[in-house]
Structure formats: C-alpha cells, structure tokens
Amino acid sequence: MVLGRALLYAVVVVALLSVLAAGAGPISVDGAWLDALESRDRGALAALLEDGYQRVDAPTAKGKTALMLAAQAADRALSLALLAAGATANTRNHNGGTPLMHAAVGGDAAIVQVLLAAGSEVNAVAGTGWTALTLAAVKDHAGILTILLTAGAQPNPPDIYGWTPLMRAVEQKRLAAVRTLAAATGIDLDAHNDDGVTALHRAAALGFVEIVRALVKAGADRSVLDQRGRTPLDYAREAGHRELLPVLSG
Numbered sequence: 001m002v003l004g005r006a007l008l009y010a011v012v013v014v015a016l017l018s019v020l021a022a023g024a025g026p027i028s029v030d031g032a033w034l035d036a037l038e039s040r041d042r043g044a045l046a047a048l049l050e051d052g053y054q055r056v057d058a059p060t061a062k063g064k065t066a067l068m069l070a071a072q073a074a075d076r077a078l079s080l081a082l083l084a085a086g087a088t089a090n091t092r093n094h095n096g097g098t099p100l101m102h103a104a105v106g107g108d109a110a111i112v113q114v115l116l117a118a119g120s121e122v123n124a125v126a127g128t129g130w131t132a133l134t135l136a137a138v139k140d141h142a143g144i145l146t147i148l149l150t151a152g153a154q155p156n157p158p159d160i161y162g163w164t165p166l167m168r169a170v171e172q173k174r175l176a177a178v179r180t181l182a183a184a185t186g187i188d189l190d191a192h193n194d195d196g197v198t199a200l201h202r203a204a205a206l207g208f209v210e211i212v213r214a215l216v217k218a219g220a221d222r223s224v225l226d227q228r229g230r231t232p233l234d235y236a237r238e239a240g241h242r243e244l245l246p247v248l249s250g
Contacts, residue, residue: 033058038060042070042078045066056086067082067102071102071115089118090120098124100122100124101130103144104136104141109144116147116151122151122152123153129158130159134157137169138165138168141177142179149185165177167191170203170215173206189218189220195227198224200221200224200248201224204236212244216247222248
C-alpha cells in the first residue's frame with residue numbers, strides 16, 4: 001500500500017514537471033529579454049528580435065523598455081528594429097520618462113525624428129518637470145533642440161523648481177543650446193525660478209562670459225530683479241566677475 005502511494009506520488013511529480021517544462025519556453029525567452037535589458041546588452045536584444053521575439057515593450061522593474069535603452073545609447077539600428085517590431089513610442093518609465101526623452105539624451109537626431117514620426121509626444125513631462133527639450137538643452141544637443149522646437153516643443157516649460165530649459169542650459173554652461181533656445185520663437189529670456197533668478201542672473205553669478213553676451217544680445221533684461229532685489233550686475237559683482245561688469249552695465 002505504501003509502495004503504491006509512493007508510485008502514485010512519483011507519477012504526479014513527473015506529470016507536474018512535464019507541464020512546467022512545456023511552459024518553460026516563453027518564460028525563459030522573456031527572462032532572457034529582461035536580463036539583456038537589465039544588463040544593457042543591446043546585442044542580445046537584437047539577437048532575440050531576429051529570432052522573432054515579440055514582447056518588445058516588456059519593461060524592467062523600473063519601467064525602462066528596450067526602445068528607451070536603444071534611444072539613449074544612440075543605437076539607430078536597434079531603435080528602428082524595435083519600432084518595426086511594434087515597440088510603442090510613448091511608453092513611460094517610473095519617472096515618467098519616454099523614449100523621446102532618452103533619445104534627447106542620446107543625441108542621435110535621426111532617432112529623434114523617427115520617434116516623432118512614430119507619434120512620440122514632444123511635450124511629455126517627466127516627474128521632475130523635465131521634457132525632451134530640457135534634456136537636449138542640458139546635453140547641448142543644439143540640432144535636436146531645433147528638431148524638437150520645429151515639431152512643436154514648448155520653449156519655456158518650467159520644471160518642479162521653476163527652471164526652464166534655457167536656465168538649465170546656462171547652469172550646465174551649454175553655449176550652443178543657449179544660443180539655439182535664445183533664438184527660438186516664443187522664448188521667455190527673463191523667466192525666473194522660485195527665487196526670482198533668471199538665466200542671466202545665473203550666467204552672471206557663474207561668470208560665463210560668452211553666455212552672458214549671448215543672452216544680452218538676444219534681449220535678456222539686465223535690470224530684472226530677483227526676490228532680494230538684485231540684478232544680474234549685482235550677481236557679477238558679488239561673485240567677483242569684473243569682466244562682466246561692462247556687459248551688464250548698459
């Protein structure tokens with residue numbers, strides 16, 4: 001009797017293992033995809049695509065997709081292959097980031113254009129308040145800034161601290177981005193953050209001579225006051241940037 005029960009138990013275990021093994025194929029492929037995504041192994045992702053993998057929007061635990069990875073890495077071939085396989089252009093990670101935002105960081109203009117053509121929302125906002133335009137400005141990708149602005153990107157979206165893309169570009173000393181944004185239709189050169197500080201205030205405080213000149217040439221207000229009543233000229237004086245005094249005194 002005991003032997004009979006043992007035999008029955010063994011049969012049941014074998015049957016269960018057979019069922020699990022039968023279903024292990026797709027699960028293991030999904031696992032391989034996510035493993036490649038987590039390790040940023042673009043070659044492995046491309047190989048899985050070539051083998052016909054279809055769940056191309058499967059995200060990591062933080063919501064990052066293969067298209068985001070490829071766009072940020074400026075991997076044009078993989079980005080195109082993912083879109084051809086049905087990848088969604090407007091997916092979001094847990095911070096609200098989109099493939100277009102990742103492409104703005106990556107700096108490949110062709111990927112940005114393809115994503116826009118695929119329906120990427122140009123004015124999507126991440127949890128920080130940053131947009132694709134903000135990220136392109138921070139990375140000094142002037143050509144991508146032009147593409148985004150032409151596609152309808154708002155030039156002055158403030159982040160959660162009230163900083164605009166222009167202000168972020170100044171903070172990172174991105175002269176090409178500053179010049180591109182300063183010439184954009186609808187740009188607010190005198191937008192200020194929560195402390196009343198403008199792009200010109202920051203450029204003066206940091207001693208960025210060429211950026212100060214570019215902002216003044218574009219029409220930034222040299223008399224604008226922060227919340228403590230200080231002008232960009234005051235900032236330059238306080239920081240000891242004497243070379244800026246003639247530029248800001250007019």
